[in-house]
Amino acid sequence: MTGAQGSLPLDPAIKPAHLPPGVLYRRDILSPDEEQAIRERLDAGEWSTVLKRRVQHFGYLYDYRARAVTAEAYLGPLPNWLQSLGERLCAEGVLAAMPDQVIANEYLPGQGISAHVDCIPCFGEAIVSISLLSPCEMVFRERSSARTLPLLLEPRSCLLLTGAGRYDWTHEIPARKSDFVGGVRVERGRRISLTFRKVIPAAGSNSAAMTQT
Ligand SMILES: O=C(O)CCC(=O)C(=O)O
Numbered sequence: 336m337t338g339a340q341g342s343l344p345l346d347p348a349i350k351p352a353h354l355p356p357g358v359l360y361r362r363d364i365l366s367p368d369e370e371q372a373i374r375e376r377l378d379a380g381e382w383s384t385v386l387k388r389r390v391q392h393f394g395y396l397y398d399y400r401a402r403a404v405t406a407e408a409y410l411g412p413l414p415n416w417l418q419s420l421g422e423r424l425c426a427e428g429v430l431a432a433m434p435d436q437v438i439a440n441e442y443l444p445g446q447g448i449s450a451h452v453d454c455i456p457c458f459g460e461a462i463v464s465i466s467l468l469s470p471c472e473m474v475f476r477e478r479s480s481a482r483t484l485p486l487l488l489e490p491r492s493c494l495l496l497t498g499a500g501r502y503d504w505t506h507e508i509p510a511r512k513s514d515f516v517g518g519v520r521v522e523r524g525r526r527i528s529l530t531f532r533k534v535i536p537a538a539g540s541n542s543a544a545m546t547q548t
């Protein structure tokens with residue numbers, strides 16, 4: 336456990352019973368101005384098209400095929416703006432340790448990410464995803480049962496995965512153009528997420544039982 340869990344204020348609208356254990360959700364970690372500044376920075380950078388969705392990797396390159404982060408994958412320190420965001424996550428008690436790897440994911444309406452557990456030997460326990468621009472639903476599935484829990488990720492919100500929510504539940508973003516939330520259809524637009532992780536040194540390849548997209 337990170338020890339950070341207790342200090343992250345839970346969003347009062349999201350009851351803990353509606354989230355897997357170890358998963359915390361918080362709105363408005365970014366201001367609308369910061370959100371736009373991040374979008375501009377990313378769009379000024381180079382989006383990779385190796386996957387169906389576009390991605391940018393910072394700190395370390397994650398090898399989706401080998402499911403590994405090797406020492407050769409080191410790209411250099413996080414750029415200042417991501418370093419500052421990582422420091423803010425630590426200062427606000429979301430993360431206990433500075434992240435050193437960030438992946439920006441872009442999802443156009445109809446795009447998603449299939450059910451997976453983030454690479455266990457590659458990354459530490461705490462994983463944070465910050466959402467930008469458009470809402471979309473994330474679905475958690477308990478690996479030992481058929482239980483599923485949906486969570487609407489709103490723009491500028493922050494999601495923390497630790498403990499069972501990190502290891503014993505998969506998470507996915509269904510590839511849809513809209514989501515039904517509380518009986519209301521919510522259209523998706525272009526969404527960007529920033530996922531913050533800490534690389535485990537000399538990480539090997541992941542176990543065959545895991546999927547990482
Ligand atoms: O887009 C997100 O919020 C989640 C991304 C994700 O699960 C991942 O990169 O492993």
Ligand SMILES: [Fe+2]
Pocket residue numbers: 451452453506
């Ligand atoms: Fe993930």
